[in-house]
Amino acid sequence: MFRCLLVLWSIILVRGTTVCPCERPELCQQVRDERDFEVFVFDVGGKTWKSYNWSMVTTVATFGKYDAELMCHAHSKGARVVLKGDVPISYIVDQENRTAWITEKVTLAKSQFMDGINIDLEQAVEEGSPEYYALTDLVKETTEAFHREIPGSQVSFDVAWSPKCIDKRCYDYVAIAESCDLLFVMSYDEQSQIMGDCIAMANAPLSQTLNAYDQYLKMKIDPKKLVMGLPWYGYDYLCLNLSQEGTCFIAKVPFRGAPCSDAAGRQKTYKWIMKQVNVSMTGRLWDNEQQAPYFNYKDQKGQIHQVWYDDPQSICPKADSVKSKGLRGIGMWNGNILDYSDEPVARQQTALMWNALLGC
Incomplete structure (x- = not known):
């Protein structure tokens, strides 16, 4: 009861006091236009946007x-801005x-002139469990509420690289989609579950990545x-032993x-990686099997x-396969971690990463 009253009060408060923060009021209008090709960016804060x-x-x-x-600027460019949606799945069984939760998120989106929500849960769920059905219901009900309350809004859901119960995320992918x-x-994070030898490997090996889309x-x-x-980031692994083969x-x-996972490593930004490779033992190396770069230091x-x-x-x-498979688009985690300084080499590296999203 208290929760319902809290949500009701927030609706009254928001609708009574919300003022458009943009210089041009029309920039507070939600973006409704659909793009043929989606470039979906996660932003984690700051001003690198x-x-x-x-x-x-x-x-x-x-x-x-x-x-x-950020909202005003994105709208001026015709780009949507969406909320993060996160909640314990056990909580939404009720x-x-x-x-x-849905009412709260819709209210927040309206008050911040947002264009939808990205649901990011990533929690373990057993197939056929109460949480399994509740998660599917959450996505369906969230989408219906956002589409009803904010016409033209976008609701997206984050899924693992493969639908085969990766990290025990056994979701009803078909119904959710x-x-x-x-x-x-x-x-x-495709090495989140390493079943073989505990060795450092590519974050997203090409064949493994593309095969997973065929599964979907x-x-x-x-x-x-x-x-x-x-991924616009990589993993830095401490080697307990480095074999002669590398x-x-x-x-x-x-x-x-x-038994093993990429949690043995530390996530590093592309900005850090581009500086570290220059002072590494090996310089940039290339693995033909995984189709990925690496280096030792x-x-x-x-x-x-x-x-x-x-x-x-x-x-x-990977970007080429997006088009050949007819997918909706491409995106990255996350947009902030390139080097956006004015240093010429950094500017070139950053431009090349953005351009790579459109393929070779």
């Missing part, structure tokens, strides 16, 4: 603190909790519902049933690390 390639961006999912200036506007496929498409999911998500053996860090203690990442050469064939 000012340096994005706005000729390409169609949707920005705001995972940082609300920034009215219908009243689910309705209250039918319910919402987009599935953002997180084609990264074999489920009869509309390709126009799928957005390919790419294999980096890593610590055993279990995750959701797997020594830290201040003399310990050897191996860093796997994506760059334009590894991204281009």
Whole structure:
């Protein structure tokens, strides 16, 4: 009861006090135009968004603190700005909790002049469990509420790189895809469950990544519902042992049933990687099997690390497959982690990463 009163009070408060923060009031109107090709950007805060390639961006999912200036600028470029939606799945098994959460998010989206929501849960769910059905209902009811209350709004849902119960996320992918506007496929962290040798590997190996889209498409999911998500970051692994062949053996860090995982490494931004590779032991190396770059370096203690990442050469064939498979578009986690400084080399590297989203 208290929860319902809280939501009701927030609706009254928001509708009574919300004022458009943009210089031009029309920029507070929701973006309704559909683009043929989606470029979906996650933004985690700060002001680096000012340096994005706005000729390409169609949707920005705001995972940082609300920034009215970002909303106004995105709308001036015809790009949507959407909320982050996160909630414990166990909580939304209860219908009243689910309705209250959805009402709260719709109200917040309206008050911030947003254009939809990106639902990002990533929690383990058993097939056929109460949570399994509640999650499907959440997506369906959220989409219906947003479409009703904010005409032309977009509801997207983030899914693992493969639909085969990755990280124990056994969702009803077909029903969820039918319910919402987009599935953002997180084609990264593909070593979250390492079942074989505990070794450093590519974040998103090409064949593994592309095969997973075939899995989604074999489920009869509309390709126009799928957005390919790419990593603009890599993993820095401490090598417990580096073999003569260059294999980096890593610590055993279990995750959701797997004995080893990429949690043994540390995520590093493309900005950091581009600086570190220049002072590495090996310089940039290329793995033909995984179709990904990597390098080795020594830290201040003399310990050897191996860093796997994506760059334009590894991204281009993935971006080409987006078009050949007829997918809805492409995106990345996340837009902030390139080097947007005025340094000439950095500017070139950043431009090449944005351009790679359109293919080779």
